[in-house]
Amino acid sequence: MMEISAPQYEPPPTHISFDGNNNFHVFLSFRGADVRKTLVDHLYEALTVAGLRVFLDSEELEKGKDIDSSLQRAIEKSHILIPIFSKRYAESRWCLEEAARMCRSNGFIIPLFYDVEACDVRYPQRKGGPLAPAFQKHYTHLDRHDENTIEEWKNALHHISSLSGWTMEAESGYEGKLIRTVVGHVLNTLKNVPLDVAMHPVGLQRDKNELLHSLNLSSTDRVVRVGISGIGGIGKTTLAKAVYNKIHGRFDASCFVFNIAATAQNNTRLMDLQGRILRSLLNYQGEVSSADQGKMLMRDRLRGVRALVVLDDVDDRNQLHAVDGNWFGNGSKVIITSRNKHILNLAEVDSIHEMNGLGEDEALQLFSWHAFSRALPDTPYEGVSTRLAKACRGHPLSLEIIGAHLYDKKAPDDIQKKLSSILVKIQAYLESFESVMMDLVTLRRKYFWTLLVIL
Numbered sequence: 001m002m003e004i005s006a007p008q009y010e011p012p013p014t015h016i017s018f019d020g021n022n023n024f025h026v027f028l029s030f031r032g033a034d035v036r037k038t039l040v041d042h043l044y045e046a047l048t049v050a051g052l053r054v055f056l057d058s059e060e061l062e063k064g065k066d067i068d069s070s071l072q073r074a075i076e077k078s079h080i081l082i083p084i085f086s087k088r089y090a091e092s093r094w095c096l097e098e099a100a101r102m103c104r105s106n107g108f109i110i111p112l113f114y115d116v117e118a119c120d121v122r123y124p125q126r127k128g129g130p131l132a133p134a135f136q137k138h139y140t141h142l143d144r145h146d147e148n149t150i151e152e153w154k155n156a157l158h159h160i161s162s163l164s165g166w167t168m169e170a171e172s173g174y175e176g177k178l179i180r181t182v183v184g185h186v187l188n189t190l191k192n193v194p195l196d197v198a199m200h201p202v203g204l205q206r207d208k209n210e211l212l213h214s215l216n217l218s219s220t221d222r223v224v225r226v227g228i229s230g231i232g233g234i235g236k237t238t239l240a241k242a243v244y245n246k247i248h249g250r251f252d253a254s255c256f257v258f259n260i261a262a263t264a265q266n267n268t269r270l271m272d273l274q275g276r277i278l279r280s281l282l283n284y285q286g287e288v289s290s291a292d293q294g295k296m297l298m299r300d301r302l303r304g305v306r307a308l309v310v311l312d313d314v315d316d317r318n319q320l321h322a323v324d325g326n327w328f329g330n331g332s333k334v335i336i337t338s339r340n341k342h343i344l345n346l347a348e349v350d351s352i353h354e355m356n357g358l359g360e361d362e363a364l365q366l367f368s369w370h371a372f373s374r375a376l377p378d379t380p381y382e383g384v385s386t387r388l389a390k391a392c393r394g395h396p397l398s399l400e401i402i403g404a405h406l407y408d409k410k411a412p413d414d415i416q417k418k419l420s421s422i423l424v425k426i427q428a429y430l431e432s433f434e435s436v437m438m439d440l441v442t443l444r445r446k447y448f449w450t451l452l453v454i455l
Protein backbone atom coordinates (compact mmCIF):
# COMPACT_ATOMS: atom_id res chain seq x y z
CA MET A 1 0.00 0.00 0.00
CA MET A 2 1.29 3.42 -0.84
CA GLU A 3 2.09 6.27 1.45
CA ILE A 4 -0.77 8.68 1.96
CA SER A 5 -0.20 12.30 2.87
CA ALA A 6 -2.20 12.99 5.97
CA PRO A 7 -5.12 15.31 5.30
CA GLN A 8 -4.63 18.62 7.03
CA TYR A 9 -7.60 20.84 7.58
CA GLU A 10 -5.78 23.57 9.47
CA PRO A 11 -4.77 26.17 8.64
CA PRO A 12 -7.42 26.30 6.00
CA PRO A 13 -7.98 27.06 2.39
CA THR A 14 -7.33 28.88 -0.55
CA HIS A 15 -7.78 31.75 -2.91
CA ILE A 16 -11.42 31.87 -3.85
CA SER A 17 -12.19 32.80 -7.34
CA PHE A 18 -15.76 33.28 -8.39
CA ASP A 19 -15.13 33.61 -12.09
CA GLY A 20 -13.42 35.75 -14.64
CA ASN A 21 -10.31 33.70 -14.45
CA ASN A 22 -10.12 30.78 -16.77
CA ASN A 23 -7.80 28.59 -14.76
CA PHE A 24 -9.12 25.49 -13.03
CA HIS A 25 -8.27 24.50 -9.52
CA VAL A 26 -8.78 20.82 -10.20
CA PHE A 27 -8.83 18.61 -13.26
CA LEU A 28 -10.50 15.23 -12.81
CA SER A 29 -9.59 12.40 -15.15
CA PHE A 30 -11.63 9.24 -14.74
CA ARG A 31 -13.25 6.32 -16.49
CA GLY A 32 -16.87 7.34 -16.79
CA ALA A 33 -18.26 3.83 -16.91
CA ASP A 34 -16.75 3.08 -13.49
CA VAL A 35 -17.22 6.21 -11.42
CA ARG A 36 -19.04 9.03 -13.19
CA LYS A 37 -22.33 8.57 -11.35
CA THR A 38 -20.81 7.67 -8.01
CA LEU A 39 -17.48 8.92 -6.72
CA VAL A 40 -16.95 11.58 -9.38
CA ASP A 41 -20.43 13.01 -8.98
CA HIS A 42 -19.98 13.38 -5.22
CA LEU A 43 -16.42 14.60 -5.45
CA TYR A 44 -17.30 17.19 -8.06
CA GLU A 45 -20.13 18.46 -5.89
CA ALA A 46 -17.94 18.65 -2.77
CA LEU A 47 -15.13 20.48 -4.57
CA THR A 48 -17.55 22.93 -6.14
CA VAL A 49 -19.25 23.64 -2.84
CA ALA A 50 -15.80 24.40 -1.44
CA GLY A 51 -15.62 27.19 -4.02
CA LEU A 52 -13.29 25.47 -6.45
CA ARG A 53 -13.42 25.41 -10.23
CA VAL A 54 -13.27 21.84 -11.44
CA PHE A 55 -12.73 20.61 -14.96
CA LEU A 56 -14.71 17.44 -15.57
CA ASP A 57 -13.59 15.62 -18.63
CA SER A 58 -16.18 14.03 -20.89
CA GLU A 59 -14.34 11.05 -22.16
CA GLU A 60 -17.48 9.19 -23.22
CA LEU A 61 -18.65 12.02 -25.43
CA GLU A 62 -15.36 12.21 -27.24
CA LYS A 63 -14.90 8.54 -27.88
CA GLY A 64 -12.82 7.83 -30.94
CA LYS A 65 -11.46 11.34 -31.26
CA ASP A 66 -7.93 12.30 -30.39
CA ILE A 67 -7.43 14.29 -27.24
CA ASP A 68 -8.12 17.79 -28.42
CA SER A 69 -6.37 21.05 -27.85
CA SER A 70 -8.98 22.44 -25.50
CA LEU A 71 -8.54 19.47 -23.22
CA GLN A 72 -4.80 19.91 -23.43
CA ARG A 73 -5.26 23.53 -22.44
CA ALA A 74 -7.49 22.53 -19.55
CA ILE A 75 -4.77 20.24 -18.25
CA GLU A 76 -2.20 22.99 -18.59
CA LYS A 77 -4.45 25.49 -16.86
CA SER A 78 -5.30 23.29 -13.90
CA HIS A 79 -3.38 23.51 -10.66
CA ILE A 80 -4.14 20.04 -9.37
CA LEU A 81 -4.58 17.05 -11.65
CA ILE A 82 -6.39 14.08 -10.18
CA PRO A 83 -6.45 10.87 -12.19
CA ILE A 84 -8.97 8.51 -10.62
CA PHE A 85 -7.82 4.98 -11.25
CA SER A 86 -10.49 2.34 -11.43
CA LYS A 87 -10.56 -1.16 -12.92
CA ARG A 88 -11.54 -0.02 -16.41
CA TYR A 89 -9.39 3.14 -16.55
CA ALA A 90 -6.88 1.58 -18.93
CA GLU A 91 -9.57 0.44 -21.38
CA SER A 92 -9.90 4.03 -22.48
CA ARG A 93 -7.21 5.40 -24.78
CA TRP A 94 -8.57 8.80 -23.88
CA CYS A 95 -7.85 8.28 -20.18
CA LEU A 96 -4.40 6.91 -20.87
CA GLU A 97 -3.61 9.82 -23.14
CA GLU A 98 -4.74 12.21 -20.41
CA ALA A 99 -2.42 10.50 -17.95
CA ALA A 100 0.44 10.93 -20.40
CA ARG A 101 -0.41 14.61 -20.93
CA MET A 102 -0.58 15.17 -17.21
CA CYS A 103 2.96 13.89 -16.87
CA ARG A 104 4.11 16.33 -19.52
CA SER A 105 2.38 19.28 -17.86
CA ASN A 106 3.51 21.35 -14.90
CA GLY A 107 0.39 20.53 -12.87
CA PHE A 108 0.53 18.96 -9.46
CA ILE A 109 -0.64 15.35 -9.84
CA ILE A 110 -2.36 13.53 -6.98
CA PRO A 111 -3.65 10.08 -7.92
CA LEU A 112 -6.74 8.55 -6.41
CA PHE A 113 -6.94 4.75 -6.39
CA TYR A 114 -10.58 3.82 -6.32
CA ASP A 115 -10.98 0.07 -6.64
CA VAL A 116 -7.44 -0.76 -7.69
CA GLU A 117 -4.17 -0.65 -5.82
CA ALA A 118 -1.23 1.56 -6.68
CA CYS A 119 0.84 -1.47 -7.69
CA ASP A 120 -1.89 -2.54 -10.17
CA VAL A 121 -1.39 0.79 -11.90
CA ARG A 122 2.37 0.85 -11.54
CA TYR A 123 2.67 -2.50 -13.31
CA PRO A 124 -0.40 -2.47 -15.54
CA GLN A 125 0.58 -5.61 -17.42
CA ARG A 126 1.17 -7.67 -14.32
CA LYS A 127 -0.39 -11.11 -14.83
CA GLY A 128 -3.83 -11.26 -13.24
CA GLY A 129 -3.81 -7.49 -12.59
CA PRO A 130 -7.05 -5.59 -13.31
CA LEU A 131 -5.45 -3.41 -16.01
CA ALA A 132 -3.68 -6.22 -17.85
CA PRO A 133 -6.54 -7.25 -20.23
CA ALA A 134 -6.94 -3.67 -21.42
CA PHE A 135 -3.26 -3.39 -22.24
CA GLN A 136 -3.32 -6.75 -24.00
CA LYS A 137 -6.09 -5.34 -26.18
CA HIS A 138 -4.17 -2.15 -26.91
CA TYR A 139 -1.31 -4.28 -28.24
CA THR A 140 -3.66 -5.99 -30.67
CA HIS A 141 -4.73 -2.60 -32.07
CA LEU A 142 -1.45 -1.26 -33.29
CA ASP A 143 -3.30 0.19 -36.23
CA ARG A 144 -4.86 2.76 -33.84
CA HIS A 145 -1.77 3.62 -31.82
CA ASP A 146 1.84 2.57 -32.11
CA GLU A 147 3.99 0.80 -29.56
CA ASN A 148 5.72 4.02 -28.57
CA THR A 149 2.40 5.48 -27.55
CA ILE A 150 1.59 2.43 -25.43
CA GLU A 151 5.04 2.69 -23.88
CA GLU A 152 4.36 6.33 -23.01
CA TRP A 153 1.03 5.38 -21.42
CA LYS A 154 2.72 2.71 -19.30
CA ASN A 155 5.46 5.11 -18.25
CA ALA A 156 2.83 7.67 -17.28
CA LEU A 157 0.96 5.13 -15.14
CA HIS A 158 4.21 4.02 -13.56
CA HIS A 159 5.17 7.58 -12.74
CA ILE A 160 1.79 8.69 -11.43
CA SER A 161 1.26 5.63 -9.27
CA SER A 162 4.58 6.30 -7.56
CA LEU A 163 3.29 9.65 -6.34
CA SER A 164 1.62 10.16 -3.02
CA GLY A 165 -2.14 9.87 -3.35
CA TRP A 166 -5.39 8.63 -1.86
CA THR A 167 -6.89 5.17 -1.62
CA MET A 168 -10.30 3.90 -0.64
CA GLU A 169 -8.51 1.46 1.65
CA ALA A 170 -7.03 4.24 3.74
CA GLU A 171 -10.56 5.45 4.44
CA SER A 172 -11.74 1.93 5.34
CA GLY A 173 -13.75 1.87 2.14
CA TYR A 174 -15.98 4.83 3.09
CA GLU A 175 -16.55 7.04 0.09
CA GLY A 176 -17.78 10.06 2.10
CA LYS A 177 -14.66 9.99 4.21
CA LEU A 178 -12.47 9.71 1.15
CA ILE A 179 -14.18 12.74 -0.39
CA ARG A 180 -13.65 14.81 2.75
CA THR A 181 -9.99 13.85 2.77
CA VAL A 182 -9.56 14.77 -0.87
CA VAL A 183 -11.30 18.15 -0.51
CA GLY A 184 -9.31 19.06 2.62
CA HIS A 185 -6.05 18.09 0.99
CA VAL A 186 -6.84 19.93 -2.23
CA LEU A 187 -7.74 23.11 -0.35
CA ASN A 188 -4.57 22.90 1.62
CA THR A 189 -2.44 22.30 -1.44
CA LEU A 190 -4.01 25.22 -3.26
CA LYS A 191 -3.18 27.51 -0.42
CA ASN A 192 0.42 27.46 -1.55
CA VAL A 193 -0.23 27.93 -5.23
CA PRO A 194 0.49 31.50 -6.30
CA LEU A 195 -2.16 33.31 -8.28
CA ASP A 196 -1.48 33.72 -11.95
CA VAL A 197 -0.68 37.43 -12.14
CA ALA A 198 -0.64 38.10 -15.88
CA MET A 199 0.50 36.35 -19.01
CA HIS A 200 3.32 38.86 -19.51
CA PRO A 201 3.66 41.02 -16.38
CA VAL A 202 5.16 44.38 -17.16
CA GLY A 203 6.07 47.35 -15.00
CA LEU A 204 4.41 46.10 -11.83
CA GLN A 205 7.30 46.67 -9.47
CA ARG A 206 6.76 50.35 -8.82
CA ASP A 207 3.05 49.98 -8.07
CA LYS A 208 3.74 46.89 -6.00
CA ASN A 209 6.28 48.70 -3.85
CA GLU A 210 3.96 51.64 -3.33
CA LEU A 211 1.09 49.41 -2.31
CA LEU A 212 3.27 47.39 0.05
CA HIS A 213 4.42 50.61 1.62
CA SER A 214 0.81 51.75 2.11
CA LEU A 215 -0.11 48.42 3.70
CA ASN A 216 2.41 49.08 6.43
CA LEU A 217 3.13 45.40 6.97
CA SER A 218 4.91 45.89 10.25
CA SER A 219 1.92 47.50 11.96
CA THR A 220 0.01 45.03 14.10
CA ASP A 221 -2.09 47.29 16.28
CA ARG A 222 -4.99 47.79 13.86
CA VAL A 223 -6.43 46.79 10.50
CA VAL A 224 -4.98 48.59 7.49
CA ARG A 225 -7.24 49.07 4.48
CA VAL A 226 -5.89 50.12 1.11
CA GLY A 227 -7.91 50.84 -2.00
CA ILE A 228 -6.87 50.44 -5.61
CA SER A 229 -8.85 52.53 -8.04
CA GLY A 230 -8.83 53.11 -11.78
CA ILE A 231 -10.89 52.51 -14.88
CA GLY A 232 -11.75 48.99 -16.06
CA GLY A 233 -8.82 47.08 -17.53
CA ILE A 234 -6.17 49.37 -16.07
CA GLY A 235 -4.66 46.58 -13.95
CA LYS A 236 -6.23 46.82 -10.48
CA THR A 237 -6.81 43.09 -10.07
CA THR A 238 -3.41 42.32 -11.56
CA LEU A 239 -1.65 44.54 -9.04
CA ALA A 240 -3.69 43.10 -6.17
CA LYS A 241 -2.73 39.56 -7.23
CA ALA A 242 0.95 40.45 -7.44
CA VAL A 243 0.88 41.91 -3.93
CA TYR A 244 -1.21 39.03 -2.58
CA ASN A 245 1.29 36.48 -3.91
CA LYS A 246 4.12 38.33 -2.28
CA ILE A 247 2.70 38.58 1.21
CA HIS A 248 -0.09 36.06 1.83
CA GLY A 249 2.29 33.62 3.50
CA ARG A 250 2.82 36.07 6.36
CA PHE A 251 -0.77 35.90 7.59
CA ASP A 252 -2.74 33.41 9.65
CA ALA A 253 -5.23 33.16 6.83
CA SER A 254 -5.80 34.78 3.50
CA CYS A 255 -8.33 34.96 0.73
CA PHE A 256 -8.67 36.68 -2.60
CA VAL A 257 -12.29 37.21 -3.55
CA PHE A 258 -12.47 37.87 -7.26
CA ASN A 259 -15.05 39.87 -9.16
CA ILE A 260 -17.43 40.72 -6.37
CA ALA A 261 -19.42 43.12 -8.56
CA ALA A 262 -20.29 40.36 -10.97
CA THR A 263 -21.06 37.74 -8.37
CA ALA A 264 -22.72 39.40 -5.42
CA GLN A 265 -25.63 41.41 -6.71
CA ASN A 266 -28.35 40.24 -4.36
CA ASN A 267 -28.85 39.08 -0.82
CA THR A 268 -28.39 35.38 -1.58
CA ARG A 269 -25.15 36.15 -3.33
CA LEU A 270 -23.99 38.20 -0.36
CA MET A 271 -24.58 35.20 1.92
CA ASP A 272 -22.70 33.06 -0.52
CA LEU A 273 -19.86 35.54 -0.46
CA GLN A 274 -19.76 35.57 3.33
CA GLY A 275 -19.91 31.76 3.49
CA ARG A 276 -17.02 31.46 1.11
CA ILE A 277 -14.89 33.96 2.98
CA LEU A 278 -15.62 32.20 6.27
CA ARG A 279 -14.76 28.86 4.74
CA SER A 280 -11.64 30.22 3.23
CA LEU A 281 -10.34 32.02 6.30
CA LEU A 282 -11.57 29.64 9.00
CA ASN A 283 -12.56 26.46 7.25
CA TYR A 284 -16.04 27.18 8.55
CA GLN A 285 -18.23 24.24 7.57
CA GLY A 286 -21.67 25.55 8.54
CA GLU A 287 -24.34 27.39 6.59
CA VAL A 288 -24.90 31.12 6.37
CA SER A 289 -28.66 31.59 6.43
CA SER A 290 -28.87 35.35 5.93
CA ALA A 291 -26.57 38.25 5.22
CA ASP A 292 -27.13 39.48 8.79
CA GLN A 293 -26.23 36.14 10.28
CA GLY A 294 -23.17 36.16 8.04
CA LYS A 295 -22.10 39.47 9.55
CA MET A 296 -22.61 38.13 13.08
CA LEU A 297 -20.57 35.06 12.27
CA MET A 298 -17.77 37.10 10.80
CA ARG A 299 -17.74 39.44 13.77
CA ASP A 300 -17.72 36.51 16.17
CA ARG A 301 -15.17 34.30 14.45
CA LEU A 302 -12.70 36.60 12.73
CA ARG A 303 -11.80 38.77 15.68
CA GLY A 304 -8.62 36.95 16.51
CA VAL A 305 -7.52 36.20 12.97
CA ARG A 306 -4.70 38.12 11.36
CA ALA A 307 -5.88 37.93 7.81
CA LEU A 308 -5.02 39.20 4.38
CA VAL A 309 -8.22 39.78 2.45
CA VAL A 310 -8.53 41.07 -1.09
CA LEU A 311 -12.00 42.25 -2.08
CA ASP A 312 -11.79 42.58 -5.82
CA ASP A 313 -14.06 44.81 -7.86
CA VAL A 314 -16.48 46.04 -5.25
CA ASP A 315 -19.13 48.28 -6.78
CA ASP A 316 -21.81 48.56 -4.14
CA ARG A 317 -21.96 49.55 -0.50
CA ASN A 318 -23.98 46.44 0.43
CA GLN A 319 -21.17 44.19 -0.73
CA LEU A 320 -18.80 46.19 1.36
CA HIS A 321 -20.95 46.10 4.46
CA ALA A 322 -21.57 42.37 4.08
CA VAL A 323 -17.92 41.39 4.13
CA ASP A 324 -15.87 44.20 5.59
CA GLY A 325 -17.10 45.33 8.99
CA ASN A 326 -14.76 45.90 11.86
CA TRP A 327 -14.20 42.23 12.44
CA PHE A 328 -10.75 41.29 11.18
CA GLY A 329 -8.06 40.84 13.83
CA ASN A 330 -5.43 43.52 14.45
CA GLY A 331 -2.59 43.28 12.01
CA SER A 332 -4.98 42.29 9.20
CA LYS A 333 -4.72 43.97 5.81
CA VAL A 334 -7.64 44.50 3.50
CA ILE A 335 -7.09 45.45 -0.13
CA ILE A 336 -10.16 46.65 -2.01
CA THR A 337 -10.21 47.23 -5.73
CA SER A 338 -12.94 49.31 -7.33
CA ARG A 339 -13.53 51.39 -10.39
CA ASN A 340 -15.49 53.70 -8.14
CA LYS A 341 -13.45 55.84 -5.79
CA HIS A 342 -16.56 56.73 -3.84
CA ILE A 343 -16.85 53.09 -2.74
CA LEU A 344 -13.28 53.18 -1.48
CA ASN A 345 -14.04 56.28 0.55
CA LEU A 346 -17.07 54.52 1.99
CA ALA A 347 -14.78 51.67 2.97
CA GLU A 348 -12.73 54.20 4.93
CA VAL A 349 -9.51 53.02 3.41
CA ASP A 350 -6.30 54.44 4.82
CA SER A 351 -5.07 55.31 1.37
CA ILE A 352 -6.02 54.96 -2.27
CA HIS A 353 -3.60 53.78 -4.89
CA GLU A 354 -4.71 55.26 -8.16
CA MET A 355 -3.70 53.43 -11.31
CA ASN A 356 -2.96 55.53 -14.35
CA GLY A 357 -1.62 53.01 -16.81
CA LEU A 358 1.79 51.92 -18.00
CA GLY A 359 4.57 54.21 -19.14
CA GLU A 360 5.28 54.43 -22.88
CA ASP A 361 8.13 51.92 -22.89
CA GLU A 362 6.20 49.50 -20.75
CA ALA A 363 3.15 49.85 -22.97
CA LEU A 364 5.21 49.05 -26.05
CA GLN A 365 6.65 46.07 -24.26
CA LEU A 366 3.26 44.68 -23.25
CA PHE A 367 1.87 45.24 -26.74
CA SER A 368 4.87 43.55 -28.27
CA TRP A 369 4.65 40.52 -25.98
CA HIS A 370 1.09 39.94 -27.03
CA ALA A 371 1.59 40.68 -30.71
CA PHE A 372 5.00 39.20 -31.37
CA SER A 373 5.85 37.12 -28.28
CA ARG A 374 8.88 39.25 -27.55
CA ALA A 375 9.66 42.34 -25.56
CA LEU A 376 10.14 44.63 -28.56
CA PRO A 377 8.74 44.56 -32.08
CA ASP A 378 10.97 43.81 -35.06
CA THR A 379 12.30 46.86 -36.87
CA PRO A 380 9.66 46.95 -39.65
CA TYR A 381 6.86 47.20 -37.08
CA GLU A 382 8.57 49.51 -34.65
CA GLY A 383 7.03 52.77 -35.84
CA VAL A 384 3.47 51.68 -36.10
CA SER A 385 3.65 49.57 -32.92
CA THR A 386 4.96 52.57 -31.00
CA ARG A 387 2.14 54.74 -32.28
CA LEU A 388 -0.40 52.09 -31.46
CA ALA A 389 0.95 51.55 -27.97
CA LYS A 390 0.84 55.32 -27.48
CA ALA A 391 -2.75 55.49 -28.69
CA CYS A 392 -3.68 52.97 -25.99
CA ARG A 393 -2.29 55.37 -23.37
CA GLY A 394 -0.79 52.67 -21.24
CA HIS A 395 -4.08 50.82 -20.81
CA PRO A 396 -3.04 47.17 -20.36
CA LEU A 397 -6.28 45.54 -21.46
CA SER A 398 -6.32 47.50 -24.75
CA LEU A 399 -2.67 46.73 -25.37
CA GLU A 400 -3.28 43.08 -24.65
CA ILE A 401 -6.35 42.77 -26.85
CA ILE A 402 -4.98 44.64 -29.82
CA GLY A 403 -1.64 42.87 -29.53
CA ALA A 404 -3.26 39.46 -29.29
CA HIS A 405 -5.36 40.20 -32.34
CA LEU A 406 -2.20 40.36 -34.39
CA TYR A 407 -0.66 37.31 -32.89
CA ASP A 408 -1.69 34.82 -35.55
CA LYS A 409 -1.01 37.14 -38.48
CA LYS A 410 2.16 35.55 -39.72
CA ALA A 411 2.92 37.39 -42.97
CA PRO A 412 4.71 40.73 -42.43
CA ASP A 413 2.36 42.46 -44.87
CA ASP A 414 -0.59 41.12 -42.99
CA ILE A 415 0.71 42.48 -39.70
CA GLN A 416 1.66 45.82 -41.16
CA LYS A 417 -1.75 46.19 -42.78
CA LYS A 418 -3.59 45.14 -39.67
CA LEU A 419 -1.51 47.42 -37.45
CA SER A 420 -2.10 50.42 -39.67
CA SER A 421 -5.80 49.76 -40.01
CA ILE A 422 -6.26 49.37 -36.26
CA LEU A 423 -4.34 52.57 -35.69
CA VAL A 424 -6.46 54.45 -38.19
CA LYS A 425 -9.60 53.06 -36.59
CA ILE A 426 -8.46 53.99 -33.12
CA GLN A 427 -7.55 57.50 -34.15
CA ALA A 428 -10.58 58.08 -36.32
CA TYR A 429 -13.35 56.56 -34.30
CA LEU A 430 -12.34 56.38 -30.72
CA GLU A 431 -11.99 59.99 -29.90
CA SER A 432 -12.76 59.91 -26.27
CA PHE A 433 -10.35 57.50 -24.68
CA GLU A 434 -12.38 57.32 -21.50
CA SER A 435 -15.38 56.04 -23.41
CA VAL A 436 -13.26 53.52 -25.30
CA MET A 437 -12.21 52.05 -22.03
CA MET A 438 -15.76 51.84 -20.87
CA ASP A 439 -16.64 50.12 -24.13
CA LEU A 440 -13.86 47.67 -23.60
CA VAL A 441 -15.00 46.96 -20.13
CA THR A 442 -18.63 46.61 -21.02
CA LEU A 443 -18.24 44.77 -24.23
CA ARG A 444 -15.37 42.60 -23.08
CA ARG A 445 -13.17 40.79 -25.47
CA LYS A 446 -15.43 39.01 -27.84
CA TYR A 447 -17.66 41.99 -28.37
CA PHE A 448 -14.68 44.20 -28.84
CA TRP A 449 -13.73 42.15 -31.90
CA THR A 450 -17.17 42.65 -33.27
CA LEU A 451 -16.75 46.36 -32.67
CA LEU A 452 -13.43 46.40 -34.48
CA VAL A 453 -14.85 44.47 -37.40
CA ILE A 454 -17.82 46.80 -37.63
CA LEU A 455 -15.54 49.81 -37.54
Ligand SMILES: Nc1ncnc2c1ncn2[C@@H]1O[C@H](COP(=O)(O)OP(=O)(O)OP(=O)(O)O)[C@@H](O)[C@H]1O
Nearest residue numbers: 198200201202231232233234235236237238396397
Ligand atom coordinates in the same frame (compact mmCIF):
# COMPACT_ATOMS: atom_id res chain seq x y z
N1 LIG B 1 1.23 45.36 -15.41
C1 LIG B 1 0.66 44.50 -16.26
N2 LIG B 1 1.43 43.70 -17.03
C2 LIG B 1 0.86 42.85 -17.89
N3 LIG B 1 -0.44 42.70 -18.08
C3 LIG B 1 -1.25 43.45 -17.34
C4 LIG B 1 -0.75 44.39 -16.40
N4 LIG B 1 -1.79 45.01 -15.81
C5 LIG B 1 -2.88 44.46 -16.34
N5 LIG B 1 -2.57 43.54 -17.27
C6 LIG B 1 -3.50 42.74 -18.05
O1 LIG B 1 -4.56 43.60 -18.46
C7 LIG B 1 -5.80 42.97 -18.31
C8 LIG B 1 -6.70 43.82 -17.40
O2 LIG B 1 -6.12 43.88 -16.11
P1 LIG B 1 -7.02 43.76 -14.79
O3 LIG B 1 -8.00 42.67 -14.93
O4 LIG B 1 -6.09 43.70 -13.66
O5 LIG B 1 -7.79 45.14 -14.85
P2 LIG B 1 -8.80 45.72 -13.79
O6 LIG B 1 -8.39 47.13 -13.55
O7 LIG B 1 -8.90 44.83 -12.62
O8 LIG B 1 -10.14 45.72 -14.63
P3 LIG B 1 -11.66 45.60 -14.09
O9 LIG B 1 -12.02 46.92 -13.51
O10 LIG B 1 -12.43 45.28 -15.34
O11 LIG B 1 -11.70 44.50 -13.10
C9 LIG B 1 -5.54 41.59 -17.73
O12 LIG B 1 -5.64 40.64 -18.76
C10 LIG B 1 -4.13 41.66 -17.20
O13 LIG B 1 -3.46 40.43 -17.36
Ligand SMILES: [Mg+2]
Nearest residue numbers: 236237312313
Ligand atom coordinates in the same frame (compact mmCIF):
# COMPACT_ATOMS: atom_id res chain seq x y z
MG1 LIG C 1 -10.45 43.63 -11.89
